[in-house]
Amino acid sequence: xxxxxxxxxxxxxxxxEFDGFVGKNLxxxxxxxxxxxxxxxxxxxxxxxxxxEEAIDRAVEILVNAKRPLLYGFASTVNEAIRLGVILAExxxxxxxxxxxxxxxxxxxxxxxxxxxxxxxxxAKNRADVVVFWGCNPVEAHPRHPSxxxxxxxxxLTKGRQYRHVIVVDVRKTATAYLATEFYQVKPGYDYAIFSxxxxxxxxxxxxxxxxxxxxxxxxxxxxxxxLVNGKYGVIFYGLGLTHTRGSDRSVExxxxxxxxxxxxxxxxxxxxxxxxxxxxASAVAAWEAGYxxxxxxxxxxxxxxxxxxxxxxxxxxxxxxxxxxxxSDPAAHFPxxxxxxxxxxPVIQIDPHPNITTLIADIVIPSALVGIEAEGTIYRMDxxxxxxxxxxxxxxxxxYEILKLMLDKVIRLKGE
Amino acid sequence: xxxQIKNGIVVDPKNGISGEKMDIFIKDGKIVEExxxxxxxxxxxxxxVVAGGIDLHAHIAGCKINTxxxxxxxxxxxxxxxxxxxxxxxxxxxxxxxxxxxxYAKMGYTTAVDPATPSLYVIHTHEELDSIPIIDKATLxxxxxxxxxxxxxxxxxxxxxxxxxxxxxxxxxxxxVKLVNPGxxxxxxxxxxxxxxxDAVPGFGVTPREIITSLIAAxxxxxxPHSAHIHCNNLGMPxxxxxxxxxxxxxKGFENRDRQVLHVxxxxxxxxxxxxxxxxxxxxxxxxxxxxxxESVTIDMGQPIFGHATTMTADCPWQFELHKLAKAKWCNRxxxxxxxxxxxxxVYRAKNAVNSxxxxxxxxxxxxxxxxxxxxxxxxPNGGPFNSYPYIATLLMSKKFRDExxxxxxxxxxxxxxxxxxxxxxxxxxxxxxTRVTPARVLGMKxxxxxxxxxxxxxxxxDINPMxxxxxxxxxxxxxxxxxxxxxxxxxxxxxxxxxxxxVWGRTYWVDVRDKTTTELIERDLEEYFNYYTVNRENYGVExxxxxxxxxxxAG
Numbered sequence: 001x002x003x004x005x006x007x008x009x010x011x012x013x014x015x016x017e018f019d020g021f022v023g024k025n026l027x028x029x030x031x032x033x034x035x036x037x038x039x040x041x042x043x044x045x046x047x048x049x050x051x052x053e054e055a056i057d058r059a060v061e062i063l064v065n066a067k068r069p070l071l072y073g074f075a076s077t078v079n080e081a082i083r084l085g086v087i088l089a090e091x092x093x094x095x096x097x098x099x100x101x102x103x104x105x106x107x108x109x110x111x112x113x114x115x116x117x118x119x120x121x122x123x124a125k126n127r128a129d130v131v132v133f134w135g136c137n138p139v140e141a142h143p144r145h146p147s148x149x150x151x152x153x154x155x156x157l158t159k160g161r162q163y164r165h166v167i168v169v170d171v172r173k174t175a176t177a178y179l180a181t182e183f184y185q186v187k188p189g190y191d192y193a194i195f196s197x198x199x200x201x202x203x204x205x206x207x208x209x210x211x212x213x214x215x216x217x218x219x220x221x222x223x224x225x226x227x228l229v230n231g232k233y234g235v236i237f238y239g240l241g242l243t244h245t246r247g248s249d250r251s252v253e254x255x256x257x258x259x260x261x262x263x264x265x266x267x268x269x270x271x272x273x274x275x276x277x278x279x280x281x282a283s284a285v286a287a288w289e290a291g292y293x294x295x296x297x298x299x300x301x302x303x304x305x306x307x308x309x310x311x312x313x314x315x316x317x318x319x320x321x322x323x324x325x326x327x328x329s330d331p332a333a334h335f336p337x338x339x340x341x342x343x344x345x346x347p348v349i350q351i352d353p354h355p356n357i358t359t360l361i362a363d364i365v366i367p368s369a370l371v372g373i374e375a376e377g378t379i380y381r382m383d384x385x386x387x388x389x390x391x392x393x394x395x396x397x398x399x400x401y402e403i404l405k406l407m408l409d410k411v412i413r414l415k416g417e
Numbered sequence: 418x419x420x421q422i423k424n425g426i427v428v429d430p431k432n433g434i435s436g437e438k439m440d441i442f443i444k445d446g447k448i449v450e451e452x453x454x455x456x457x458x459x460x461x462x463x464x465x466v467v468a469g470g471i472d473l474h475a476h477i478a479g480c481k482i483n484t485x486x487x488x489x490x491x492x493x494x495x496x497x498x499x500x501x502x503x504x505x506x507x508x509x510x511x512x513x514x515x516x517x518x519x520x521y522a523k524m525g526y527t528t529a530v531d532p533a534t535p536s537l538y539v540i541h542t543h544e545e546l547d548s549i550p551i552i553d554k555a556t557l558x559x560x561x562x563x564x565x566x567x568x569x570x571x572x573x574x575x576x577x578x579x580x581x582x583x584x585x586x587x588x589x590x591x592x593x594v595k596l597v598n599p600g601x602x603x604x605x606x607x608x609x610x611x612x613x614x615x616d617a618v619p620g621f622g623v624t625p626r627e628i629i630t631s632l633i634a635a636x637x638x639x640x641x642p643h644s645a646h647i648h649c650n651n652l653g654m655p656x657x658x659x660x661x662x663x664x665x666x667x668x669k670g671f672e673n674r675d676r677q678v679l680h681v682x683x684x685x686x687x688x689x690x691x692x693x694x695x696x697x698x699x700x701x702x703x704x705x706x707x708x709x710x711x712e713s714v715t716i717d718m719g720q721p722i723f724g725h726a727t728t729m730t731a732d733c734p735w736q737f738e739l740h741k742l743a744k745a746k747w748c749n750r751x752x753x754x755x756x757x758x759x760x761x762x763x764v765y766r767a768k769n770a771v772n773s774x775x776x777x778x779x780x781x782x783x784x785x786x787x788x789x790x791x792x793x794x795x796x797x798p799n800g801g802p803f804n805s806y807p808y809i810a811t812l813l814m815s816k817k818f819r820d821e822x823x824x825x826x827x828x829x830x831x832x833x834x835x836x837x838x839x840x841x842x843x844x845x846x847x848x849x850x851x852t853r854v855t856p857a858r859v860l861g862m863k864x865x866x867x868x869x870x871x872x873x874x875x876x877x878x879x880d881i882n883p884m885x886x887x888x889x890x891x892x893x894x895x896x897x898x899x900x901x902x903x904x905x906x907x908x909x910x911x912x913x914x915x916x917x918x919x920x921v922w923g924r925t926y927w928v929d930v931r932d933k934t935t936t937e938l939i940e941r942d943l944e945e946y947f948n949y950y951t952v953n954r955e956n957y958g959v960e961x962x963x964x965x966x967x968x969x970x971x972a973g
Contacts, residue, residue: 003955014956079544090500111488115746115760120537122753122951127606149951156949232607260747263737267608269751287486288478288514288545291493291507301499302507305490378540378963384480384750386540387956388963 001392007076007372008033010274010382011142011149020393027143039397040355040367052398053406055366059325059349060410062364063092066323066347068299072312073329075099075276077368078377078389081400082278082285085327088408089298090289091415095321096296098282099275099329101311103240106249107272108283108293109307113249114256119269120383121148123235126155130231132167134255135191135241136273139175145273150237151179165227169194170241184224189246190214194221195254199261201225229265239273271383277372280380316342325349326358327400328371333357351403368400375399419444419452420908422459422876425466428846428883431854431867435846436883441466443874446907450870459910461878464902467849468868469527469875470806471856474646474682474717475797477517478531478545478556480538481729482798484748485511485760489727503920504550510725510802518550519917520804525877525901526852527923528865529803531556532595532646532682533731535752536563537952539589540959546925547965551911553873553923555860557646558589559731559756560632561596562603564621565939565946570631571623578635580938583930586641588958590927590967592860593643594636597731598650599628602757610734611650614663625650629667633678637671639930641972642861644673644715646680653735655691658700665704668713680859681708683719683796685779691833697771698833699778705785715859716786717794720779720809722801723767723825729799733757754949765801773827777834783813784841788850792859806852807898811891813843813851818891845883862926874908877901924968927961933972 004016008029016034017024023034043055050058063069071089074082075098082098089096100108107116124131131150138145146152152161168180177183186194190213197213200206202225209218216224228234236259242251255270262268274280283293290296292305295314308314312331315321316339323346332340333356343361350362353370369375372389374397380386422441427434442452476482486493486508495509497516506516521529529552534542536558546554560566560582569578582594600611600618607619614626633645649664651657661684668679681687688704691697708714728739733749736759740747748760765772779800782791793810797803812819823830823837831837843851857866864873881897888894900915909921936943947954961967 003953005956014953083548087504090505108487111746111748112490113746115488115740115748116484117747117749119749119751119757120753120951122949123606123751125951126753126949154948260740263608264741267606269749283487284480284483284541285544287483288548290505291486291513292490293487298500298505301501302496302505303493303513305493378544380541384541385537385952386544387952388540388960 001390004392005372005387005389006030006033007277007379007389009142009277010279011145012277012379012381012387013144013148014387029143034373037354039353040359040365042367044365046363052366055364056403056406056410059364059366060407060414062323062347062349063325064411064414068321069094069323069325070097070312070315070321071095071325072097072331073099073327074282075279076328077278077371077400078375078379079281079285080377081404082282083289084401084404084408086286086289088404088411089296091408091411093299093301095310095315096286096290097310097312098294099279100283101294102313102334103275103279104243104272105294105307106243107252109249110252110256113253116256117259117263117269118271120385123269124150125153127157127233128235129158129163130165130167130227130234132169132234132236133176134169134236134238136237136239137174137176138273139179142273146179150235165231167227182227184216184220187215191242191245191251192247192254195251195258197221198225199258202229202261202265228262231266234262234266234268236268236270237273238270274382278379280382280384281378284380284384313339321346323347327351330356330358332361351400353397366403367397368403369395369397371400377401419456420459420905421452421456422461422466422878425461425464425878426883427466427868428849429468429868430846430850432869441868441876443876443905443908446874448868448870448872448874459903463882465845465879465881465883467877468853468866468872469877469904469906470525470852471860471865472526472529472794472803473792473856473860474532474794475529475803476531476533476729477529477549477797479534479542480750481758481760482511483545485727485729488746488748488760489762492727503917510798511727514545514548515550518552522551522904522906522912522917523915524804524807524899525879525904526552527875527904527906528553530554530592530860533557533559533597535559535756535758536585536589537752537755543590543925543959543964550920551906551923553926555592555926557593557595558585558591559595559597561599561628562756564754565942566632567603567618567621567623567628570628571621573631575631575634575638577938578631579639580934580936582635582639583934584936584939586928587931590925590959590961590964592926592928593641593646594632595646596629596632597648597756598652598735599625601650602731602733605734605757606751613660614650626667629664630670633667633671637673637678639933639972641928641930642970643859644676644678644680646682648682648730648732649687652686652732653739655689655693655697658688658690658704661687661704662707665707665711665714668711671713673713676858676861677715678713681714681716683794683799684716684782685719685721685775688778688782694771697774699774699781699835701778701781702785702835705782708790709787715790715855717792718779718783719794719796719800720783721765721772721775722795722805722808723765723776724801726763726765726801727760727798728763729758729760731756731758733759736761739763753951767825768827770827770829773830774833776826777830777836780812780819781834781836781839783809784839784843788847789855791851792856793851807895810848810852810898811895814848814894815888815891816840816842817889842888874905876905878903922966924966925964926968926970928970928972930972
């Protein structure tokens with residue numbers, strides 16, 4: 001298979017060659033994804049192997065009888081399945097939430113306040129002469145990002161590494177920092193203050209900036225601001241270093257304001273470094289089906305959005321949910337302890353190709369086909385560009401779409417609507 | 418099952434029927450001569466029976482409206498229906514996909530066209546279109562700032578441009594050619610814009626005039642069902658009516674027997690006189706005269722509605738201006754090699770002089786341009802919600818309603834526009850033209866916009882008698898247009914007494930002109946150009962089998 005799309009990180013590299021065993025053009029993360037791993041053998045209900053139909057019947061029984069089921073995950077499956085997930089949550093009067101809520105949700109909150117002046121990754125490749133990585137480490141988290149899109153990419157106007165000024169801002173010298181023209185080491189939690197300082201300098205209020213902000217001297221900050229303003233086209237990539245430290249959504253908001261200021265002098269865009277290959281789809285599909293990206297409650301028969309009540313973690317800690325359907329995710333490994341404790345108390349249904357920590361606490365486990373290898377569908381790359389992932393291996397496993405389709409049909413029949 | 422709409426008063430201007438009592442029959446989704454047996458009968462005695470409405474310009478799907486939804490949860494607190502039987506529907510002016518389908522059906526509309534999709538994001542647009550119930554739909558890919566297009570225009574190479582247009586339409590399953598601020602979005606990539614038809618686009622040595630005429634030439638030679646569809650340069654700026662008039666005149670060099678050669682969209686936003694916000698006025702009269710004179714141009718209104726709106730367009734430089742002007746939040750997306758997009762929330766205030774001029778300008782156009790050359794639109798959601806079309810139609814039909822509404826607007830419109838002095842009232846036949854016949858002809862959809870044999874079985878029945886109504890009783894007109902007694906889509910009753918009763922799924926139209934040209938011409942250019950994309954050529958575009966209900970139209 002040529003030009004296959006890698007279904008691991010938000011890069012969604014679409015130049016993979018794969019013969020069923022060995023892949024070309026894969027980074028170490030992609031290689032792990034494409035290599036053979038332990039699979040869940042078949043549908044299991046309370047430790048007993050059953051057929052797909054029976055497992056789905058039992059799952060539907062739990063969901064329909066629950067007062068407010070939680071549907072969580074979705075970032076590692078295709079849009080077609082996500083759409084059914086949103087509709088299922090609506091019909092059940094449950095909660096729809098997805099992996100963003102423990103990841104880049106602060107970016108959504110910042111967007112609600114200020115918007116996002118963004119662009120596609122190709123803009124970094126073709127035009128950018130200044131590239132900033134703020135609180136992100138693509139060399140380890142998105143390994144092919146620098147060569148395909150940002151640092152070394154050969155575009156039609158910016159023809160390679162030597163034409164780019166690469167800046168890395170982080171709390172420690174990360175692997176990405178070694179690629180940088182300039183590295184600024186900042187104190188943890190001081191991003192907001194540094195954005196404010198840069199805005200002040202660019203707006204001509206340099207005198208308002210103290211001698212040192214967040215571990216960076218005023219002189220250094222002036223240098224930094226100069227580089228930014230003198231770029232013809234700049235791209236600022238940011239990661240969880242910004243969204244998951246002090247300030248979170250307010251820091252991102254201040255970064256957006258910095259970019260708004262920069263656009264009054266030159267051209268700048270920002271781009272969050274999204275994790276899973278279709279976490280953007282898990283937001284987008286929910287937005288067009290229900291109006292919001294995450295933390296959506298349907299208990300009143302229509303969608304409501306309230307991040308501090310309807311995100312999966314909050315709903316679990318408040319003991320608001322009495323059943324959970326987990327799709328293509330592993331909350332038991334990543335959620336806070338109290339949220340996981342609640343998961344162990346309620347019936348949990350899991351749909352996933354691989355066994356993981358959540359499998360251990362799940363009452364019903366329904367294995368699914370591997371998206372991008374055994375199942376096709378649409379995914380959105382980190383910049384929202386839609387790509388169609390391919391199926392190039394036959395399988396006995398049902399796809400997420402097929403499983404959810406049957407579930408939804410049965411729920412609609414049982415609910416009589 | 419077949420359907421008979423009995424004893425209605427039919428207004429079907431395309432077939433020369435203006436208020437005749439007759440029966441309409443629908444079988445297998447199409448209008449037929451007569452059905453004798455097994456026929457469900459709807460009694461429409463004394464009621465208006467017309468074809469389903471057509472919206473030729475509404476941003477109903479794709480990354481722009483969806484980013485708008487994500488950015489504006491405040492829009493979504495308006496609950497339109499709960500999930501009982503059908504889908505839940507929410508949204509004030511920005512609607513969710515199910516809400517879009519339901520709201521169109523609820524005012525008797527059965528077709529809508531998304532007018533601007535970046536080709537790189539077209540899979541997303543089709544996914545959303547496939548999530549909109551009831552209506553038929555189509556999407557127009559954006560061409561006006563595409564590097565390939567600008568290169569071919571600079572070289573005056575129409576053969577290659579034709580080949581490229583055909584390739585794009587096939588890859589995107591698109592329906593026509595859209596231009597947004599041609600050249601201006603490319604200039605925006607370094608913070609600029611173009612201000613006249615003869616400004617050079619940085620890096621390409623081509624002018625907006627050349628891009629527009631080259632694309633019209635390509636579209637005409639390929640004989641696409643829909644003409645070039647343009648959002649002019651200088652949108653939103655005082656004094657821009659001159660650029661608009663010049664753009665309209667570009668159509669003079671071309672001819673087409675069946676339809677216009679240039680559709681100029683949301684003209685209200687491009688019809689201002691004056692040199693600043695202080696002396697802005699309406700240039701609608703001048704534009705109306707010109708449009709009425711030139712055979713080959715059609716327009717749509719782009720009527721703003723007082724209240725909330727969300728502006729979204731590929732015209733990035735204008736959106737940045739609006740962000741500064743309105744001090745509102747701003748989303749932008751620069752799209753590699755092709756185009757861009759921007760989103761800014763906006764409120765049209767009746768007490769604001771400029772907003773009032775905009776409101777009056779749109780209505781002037783609606784009253785002064787011939788009914789077979791203008792379509793009703795709000796450029797949804799830029800001017801306001803599409804479900805205000807009944808309100809716009811009533812304003813055009815009733816001088817008394819206009820006078821009432823004008824009292825709410827800023828008095829500056831008396832000085833800056835001619836609206837207060839226009840006494841004309843549109844007839845129901847005119848409104849049927851502006852919402853059915855004209856859009857169908859503009860789009861080249863021959864089976865739509867009329868009730869002749871073979872037409873699509875899309876019908877709306879309104880509680881108003883076209884032969885006997887009083888234009889000063891505007892409340893009755895508005896109520897009738899807002900709450901159709903029936904909306905019928907492909908022979909199925911989807912709306913009864915103003916409420917959705919069932920859900921069907923419409924088709925997505927796309928145009929295939931590959932047999933009129935060959936991709937070989939541009940093969941080498943494409944190979945070179947995909948070096949600069951971040952998506953491989955094999956992964957670019959959308960296959961027909963991925964769409965839920967595609968309908969391929971062969972051009973020519």
